[in-house]
Amino acid sequence: MRRILAAVLAAGLIAGMTTSMTAPAQAQYPDRPIKMVVPWPAGGDTDNIFRPFAVELQKAIGQPVVVANVGGASGTVGEREAKNAPADGYTLFAGHDYMHLVFYAGMTDISYKDFEPICLISATPSVLTASPKTPWTDWKGLLEDAKKRPGQITVGATLGSTSHIFPALIEKAAGIKFKFVSYEGLATRMNAILGGHIDLTDSNLTQKGKVDAGLLKFIAIASEKRNSEMPTVPTLKELGLDIVFQVVRGIMVPKGAPAPVKAKLNDACGKAANQPSFAEAMKLQGTTVAYLDAARYAKFLDKMDADSKVVMTDLGLIKK
Amino acid sequence: MYELLGQGILTVLQLKYLVPLFLGTLAGVVGGALPGVTITMTIIVILPFTFGLDPLQGLSAMTGVYVGGSAGGLITACLIGIPGTPSAIATTFDGFPMARKGEPGRAVWLGVWASFLGGLLGGAFLILTTGPLAAIALEFGPWEYFSLFVLAMAMVAGLAEASFVKGLIATAIGLLITVIGSDPITSVPRFAFGSAFLNDGFPFLPVLIGIFAFAQIMTDLEKLGHPKPEGTMEGAKSLSVSHLKVIGEILGRPFLLLWSTFVGIVIGVLPAIGGSAANMLAYDQAKKFSRRPEKFGTGIPEGIIASESSNNANVGGSLVTIMAFGIPGDAVTAVMLGAMTIHGIQSGPLFVVQHAGLAYGIYAAYILAHPLMVMIIGVGALFILKITSVRLAVLAPIVLVLCVIGAYALNNTMQAVYVLLLFGVVGYALVKTGFPLAPLILGLILGDQIEINLIRSIMTDDNPWLFITRPISGGLLLCALISVVLAVWQHVRHQKRMAAEADTDF
Amino acid sequence: MRLSRDGVAGLILFGISLALLADTFNLPRMPLVPVGPGFYPRIVLVFMAVTSVILVAQDFLKVRAAAPSALAAPGPRRRYDLVAAIFAVVAVYILLLPYLGFRISTALFVGAMQWAIERPRTSRQWAALAAVAIGTVVVSYLVFETYLLVLLPRGSLTGW
Numbered sequence: 001m002r003r004i005l006a007a008v009l010a011a012g013l014i015a016g017m018t019t020s021m022t023a024p025a026q027a028q029y030p031d032r033p034i035k036m037v038v039p040w041p042a043g044g045d046t047d048n049i050f051r052p053f054a055v056e057l058q059k060a061i062g063q064p065v066v067v068a069n070v071g072g073a074s075g076t077v078g079e080r081e082a083k084n085a086p087a088d089g090y091t092l093f094a095g096h097d098y099m100h101l102v103f104y105a106g107m108t109d110i111s112y113k114d115f116e117p118i119c120l121i122s123a124t125p126s127v128l129t130a131s132p133k134t135p136w137t138d139w140k141g142l143l144e145d146a147k148k149r150p151g152q153i154t155v156g157a158t159l160g161s162t163s164h165i166f167p168a169l170i171e172k173a174a175g176i177k178f179k180f181v182s183y184e185g186l187a188t189r190m191n192a193i194l195g196g197h198i199d200l201t202d203s204n205l206t207q208k209g210k211v212d213a214g215l216l217k218f219i220a221i222a223s224e225k226r227n228s229e230m231p232t233v234p235t236l237k238e239l240g241l242d243i244v245f246q247v248v249r250g251i252m253v254p255k256g257a258p259a260p261v262k263a264k265l266n267d268a269c270g271k272a273a274n275q276p277s278f279a280e281a282m283k284l285q286g287t288t289v290a291y292l293d294a295a296r297y298a299k300f301l302d303k304m305d306a307d308s309k310v311v312m313t314d315l316g317l318i319k320k
Numbered sequence: 321m322y323e324l325l326g327q328g329i330l331t332v333l334q335l336k337y338l339v340p341l342f343l344g345t346l347a348g349v350v351g352g353a354l355p356g357v358t359i360t361m362t363i364i365v366i367l368p369f370t371f372g373l374d375p376l377q378g379l380s381a382m383t384g385v386y387v388g389g390s391a392g393g394l395i396t397a398c399l400i401g402i403p404g405t406p407s408a409i410a411t412t413f414d415g416f417p418m419a420r421k422g423e424p425g426r427a428v429w430l431g432v433w434a435s436f437l438g439g440l441l442g443g444a445f446l447i448l449t450t451g452p453l454a455a456i457a458l459e460f461g462p463w464e465y466f467s468l469f470v471l472a473m474a475m476v477a478g479l480a481e482a483s484f485v486k487g488l489i490a491t492a493i494g495l496l497i498t499v500i501g502s503d504p505i506t507s508v509p510r511f512a513f514g515s516a517f518l519n520d521g522f523p524f525l526p527v528l529i530g531i532f533a534f535a536q537i538m539t540d541l542e543k544l545g546h547p548k549p550e551g552t553m554e555g556a557k558s559l560s561v562s563h564l565k566v567i568g569e570i571l572g573r574p575f576l577l578l579w580s581t582f583v584g585i586v587i588g589v590l591p592a593i594g595g596s597a598a599n600m601l602a603y604d605q606a607k608k609f610s611r612r613p614e615k616f617g618t619g620i621p622e623g624i625i626a627s628e629s630s631n632n633a634n635v636g637g638s639l640v641t642i643m644a645f646g647i648p649g650d651a652v653t654a655v656m657l658g659a660m661t662i663h664g665i666q667s668g669p670l671f672v673v674q675h676a677g678l679a680y681g682i683y684a685a686y687i688l689a690h691p692l693m694v695m696i697i698g699v700g701a702l703f704i705l706k707i708t709s710v711r712l713a714v715l716a717p718i719v720l721v722l723c724v725i726g727a728y729a730l731n732n733t734m735q736a737v738y739v740l741l742l743f744g745v746v747g748y749a750l751v752k753t754g755f756p757l758a759p760l761i762l763g764l765i766l767g768d769q770i771e772i773n774l775i776r777s778i779m780t781d782d783n784p785w786l787f788i789t790r791p792i793s794g795g796l797l798l799c800a801l802i803s804v805v806l807a808v809w810q811h812v813r814h815q816k817r818m819a820a821e822a823d824t825d826f
Numbered sequence: 827m828r829l830s831r832d833g834v835a836g837l838i839l840f841g842i843s844l845a846l847l848a849d850t851f852n853l854p855r856m857p858l859v860p861v862g863p864g865f866y867p868r869i870v871l872v873f874m875a876v877t878s879v880i881l882v883a884q885d886f887l888k889v890r891a892a893a894p895s896a897l898a899a900p901g902p903r904r905r906y907d908l909v910a911a912i913f914a915v916v917a918v919y920i921l922l923l924p925y926l927g928f929r930i931s932t933a934l935f936v937g938a939m940q941w942a943i944e945r946p947r948t949s950r951q952w953a954a955l956a957a958v959a960i961g962t963v964v965v966s967y968l969v970f971e972t973y974l975l976v977l978l979p980r981g982s983l984t985g986w
Contacts, residue, residue, distance in 0.1 A: 033971075033975065033977060035732065066975055066977055068732035070732060070733060077520055081732075154780055159506060159856075160507070179779070180779070180858055181776055182504075182505045185666075187670075188666070190670060194458055195458045195669070198780070316857075369969070371974065371976045372970065372976045373974065483881075483884075485884060488877045489878060492877060495870045495873075496870055496871070503863035506856040506859060508856070508863040510863055511867075534913075541905060541912060541943065542905050544905055544908060712943060714940065714958055716912075716943065717936040718936070720916060720939070721935070721962060722966075724919075724923075725970060725976070729970075729978075734920075734979065737923065741920050748909070753835045754832070755835075770866075775859065775861065775865075778861055779859060779860060
């Protein structure tokens with residue numbers, strides 16, 4: 001009897017030990033900090049959007065979420081870093097529409113299909129912005145001048161990325177021609193446009209303060225409706241250009257992540273994106289919260305990719 | 321403005337910022353005092369810690385290192401006759417003789433108070449001129465930036481001790497390093513030969529950390545077991561001295577103090593020259609203006625005051641350049657700028673306006689670092705002297721581990737760590753073949769910006785004459801030409817009476 | 827004719843610049859930018875080639891002027907063997923880092939490097955070596971990963 005009891009006890013102990021050893025590996029995702037790869041340098045608008053999101057996500061998921069800025073080569077370095085990371089849910093990829101554009105521009109072989117979507121979190125409408133040293137005050141003046149001087153009005157842009165595509169769409173819709181000058185990142189474009197070294201650029205509502213101070217001019221916003229923050233700025237649609245252009249950003253994981261991990265992330269992401277404090281933080285970034293869950297985000301990405309291909313083909317920038 | 325500064329000081333006085341500032345200053349003083357550990361090295365070691373702090377905490381710590389380091393060198397300079405950093409070389413000339421004559425306290429405290437006063441005058445300059453200079457910087461288009469960078473490189477190559485040609489080649493190597501990898505405009509891979517490693521290019525911080533850390537540690541290791549230089553001041557038991565008298569001695573020479581400070585500030589504002597030139601030049605100037613030049617080098621206060629006030633004023637000047645133009649003046653400010661970028665702060669003409677809280681926080685940290693520095697040296701000078709005997713066997717691996725962490729944490733990739741090692745080897749090889757490192761680092765720091773601004777100016781207007789006909793740009797290019805001519809002339813004259821030069825300077 | 831260190835360095839750099847210069851002509855051009863990605867590298871490389879030629883020429887003239895006998899007076903012996911050994915130790919450390927993870931490889935590295943620079947003899951010295959190695963890891967891990975949230979490399983083999 002005693003022997004049997006001892007055996008049972010021992011078996012129980014061993015069983016207990018093994019379960020206690022294996023259990024964390026299976027069920028307890030996440031049990032250590034999660035890395036969020038932001039493929040742009042810190043301080044850009046992408047970084048400014050994902051950093052507050054990381055804070056919310058951390059609260060929702062119960063482990064630190066650490067932003068890792070892996071910048072360089074129009075975001076393709078960070079993309080590769082995230083793609084090559086183990087698909088265990090401890091590496092998240094924070095992307096935006098540039099993925100499709102750089103893929104079709106032939107800058108990288110990585111496409112959105114190398115990742116699995118988790119959620120879409122935000123949308124930032126683009127605003128066509130002019131230097132204070134330019135003569136025109138509205139779209140009409142700009143259009144006339146552009147027709148008079150084709151290829152003379154300078155536009156600062158990150159070549160091949162959203163800030164390039166947006167003015168290029170305007171060019172095409174209005175039948176005018178700009179001269180593009182490479183200024184990577186919104187911060188450098190702001191220095192250049194305030195000094196009058198470029199005439200136009202793509203920016204967003206974060207620059208409202210400078211417009212109020214008379215340092216910049218907003219020409220038009222590329223959203224469906226006027227923005228309540230800046231009701232005097234007309235939409236491009238009102239001006240007769242059928243362009244709605246916003247930069248959307250979301251979270252993905254490398255392909256092959258286990259389903260429970262994805263489910264957990266999807267849950268946490270939904271909670272985080274719908275926090276009022278996140279909406280508040282986004283307002284400062286001239287951005288609205290635009291939450292889509294994994295399934296809808298996947299559909300959205302497919303459409304986005306097809307659209308990007310059309311745009312890049314139209315603009316003659318396509319390489320693939 | 322004064323209100324903002326007051327707010328800044330109140331902010332930094334909070335423990336949250338005061339602690340990093342204090343620790344940074346302490347690290348700076350110790351690093352500055354350790355012979356063979358430069359300020360650059362100290363700030364490289366501090367860098368990874370700042371990744372996890374908020375921007376002002378990180379920059380406070382770095383400002384502390386810069387201020388503390390510029391002063392810390394005087395401890396070893398006065399007491400053992402070895403400059404703790406290159407920016408204290410001239411301090412040894414009079415500080416060490418004075419200490420040997422039985423006045424170690426007077427020597428150290430003359431240096432400390434001169435650093436304090438020079439530093440604060442530099443601070444006044446920093447606070448008053450950054451705003452106006454930033455307004456001018458905003459008017460700088462791509463042409464002006466390009467010409468400014470050319471001027472910076474011309475000046476630094478001209479300063480190279482051994483050979484002007486080698487200085488130019490070192491600059492070219494620095495520029496070439498930045499060319500490898502994706503081109504900054506269209507992301508076309510250059511000189512990658514199909515390798516993903518080369519395709520990612522060489523980000524400048526790992527390269528800089530690798531070159532400095534390895535060149536330094538390896539040259540120290542080479543000399544392991546060599547006898548220490550003679551004549552150390554083991555006897556200095558107490559540094560107590562009448563502070564009023566010492567401060568009186570400094571303030572009694574207002575022209576000397578102001579002129580040395582001025583020299584320090586100007587050298588600081590000019591890109592990439594730095595404290596090692598400032599103290600030598602100020603010392604030289606003090607000697608020229610003095611009524612008793614023959615006494616210099618025998619242990620007179622003037623020498624210490626000139627050297628120490630200029631090297632701390634130089635810090636204020638360098639901070640102006642990064643804050644107004646977003647251009648690092650030397651390797652130390654390059655690391656600071658890198659740290660800002662990591663925290664998402666774009667330095668440049670709009671910095672002071674857009675990040676007023678941070679900018680005034682840095683001013684405040686700069687000002688507050690000075691009393692902290694005085695306190696740290698006052699309490700710990702003799703103790704710090706003991707630390708200088710830490711064995712290399714312990715110091716070297718720890719420094720290298722921190723370098724690896726710094727490189728890794730920059731981008732969270734091993735790539736940067738491989739770059740670190742690769743350029744450790746390159747840097748050591750260059751030192752051994754007698755190429756100066758300062759021009760190389762400058763080329764490295766400015767390389768991308770030079771190319772981008774050159775291409776931008778061509779994209780904006782295809783008229784190449786604009787570089788000359790735009791007045792600021794043309795003026796800067798003219799200055800560059802003059803400094804090249806001067807450098808060549810000086811080297812020709814110099815070579816006739818120059819014997820073989822001594823060791824490399826970092 | 828004999829060239830010194832400078833001349834050899836100049837020749838090597840000249841060779842590198844010519845080889846890379848040839849490569850710049852293979853770079854594709856983008857329609858948007860008026861000058862191709864090879865434009866600026868060519869300026870740098872031409873500059874480097876010219877300055878290296880001057881360096882070689884200077885060296886050549888100097889060697890002919892001075893007697894080729896006296897290399898600088900040999901100071902105390904320099905420990906190049908130690909430098910090579912340390913470079914090797916660092917290289918092994920960096921290569922192992924992604925496999926063993928930060929904590930294990932750093933402890934090994936700090937230990938190995940102390941051992942390479944100063945052989946411990948007594949057991950006390952061994953204990954000090956181990957203490958520094960483990961101390962470095964514990965302190966840096968606690969400060970960076972736990973306190974500052976700066977993530978350090980995790981080993982793909984050890985998961986640690």
